[in-house]
Amino acid sequence: QKEVEQDPGPLSVPEGAIVSLNCTYSNSAFQYFMWYRQYSRKGPELLMYTYSSGNKEDGRFTAQVDKSSKYISLFIRDSQPSDSATYLCAMSGSGNTPLVFGKGTRLSVIA
Amino acid sequence: DTEVTQTPKHLVMGMTNKKSLKCEQHMGHRAMYWYKQKAKKPPELMFVYSYEKLSINESVPSRFSPECPNSSLLNLHLHALQPEDSALYLCASSQALLGAQAGASNEQFFGPGTRLTVL
Numbered sequence: 001q002k003e004v005e006q007d008p009g010p011l012s013v014p015e016g017a018i019v020s021l022n023c024t025y026s027n028s029a030f031q032y033f034m035w036y037r038q039y040s041r042k043g044p045e046l047l048m049y050t051y052s053s054g055n056k057e058d059g060r061f062t063a064q065v066d067k068s069s070k071y072i073s074l075f076i077r078d079s080q081p082s083d084s085a086t087y088l089c090a091m092s093g094s095g096n097t098p099l100v101f102g103k104g105t106r107l108s109v110i111a
Numbered sequence: 112d113t114e115v116t117q118t119p120k121h122l123v124m125g126m127t128n129k130k131s132l133k134c135e136q137h138m139g140h141r142a143m144y145w146y147k148q149k150a151k152k153p154p155e156l157m158f159v160y161s162y163e164k165l166s167i168n169e170s171v172p173s174r175f176s177p178e179c180p181n182s183s184l185l186n187l188h189l190h191a192l193q194p195e196d197s198a199l200y201l202c203a204s205s206q207a208l209l210g211a212q213a214g215a216s217n218e219q220f221f222g223p224g225t226r227l228t229v230l
């Protein structure tokens with residue numbers, strides 16, 4: 001079992017839809033959870049950063065962490081064509097442990 | 112300002128060339144990272160510097176040589192690369208590694224990358 005599992009998609013939704021992106025993980029030591037958006041041929045852009053369990057909202061984006069289920073989600077409300085990108089989840093434990101990335105989910109929002 | 116800059120944006124080099132990639136941040140971050148990313152894959156960690164000292168080397172071949180001349184700059188020196196080394200090379204920075212600085216966040220901010228092609 002990989003440490004972080006993320007469905008690579010592609011996921012195609014109509015403009016205005018609510019998008020749900022998810023990752024599961026196996027390492028119970030993970031405490032820091034991040035979501036990155038990466039446009040084609042560009043560097044990843046940090047969207048959300050959460051510590052431990054709970055929800056965090058920023059504009060149209062909501063990140064949820066459920067440590068008991070080892071499951072994290074990113075919701076995008078009122079999706080726009082400009083949201084079309086690859087979304088990468090990443091997580092790490094305490095100490096100097098490197099970030100572990102999911103494979104990324106390719107999202108297309110169709111106008 | 113959460114900007115990490117990288118130069119050059121694109122680089123084409125032969126297998127006998129020597130070149131360098133450069134990364135700069137002015138956020139006062141004390142941890143800096145090099146990643147390699149192949150198409151449709153997540154970034155793979157290569158090196159981590161903490162307070163200008165090499166902290167992690169993920170068994171990277173010696174044809175890649177990192178250097179951190181000061182707290183704002185990170186270089187990656189390339190020599191005798193192979194065509195399979197062609198990839199997007201990403202630099203990132205964070206306030207500090209966890210435990211290295213009280214209260215520091217380990218959020219990593221990435222630069223735009225250098226797209227490297229080895230002929």
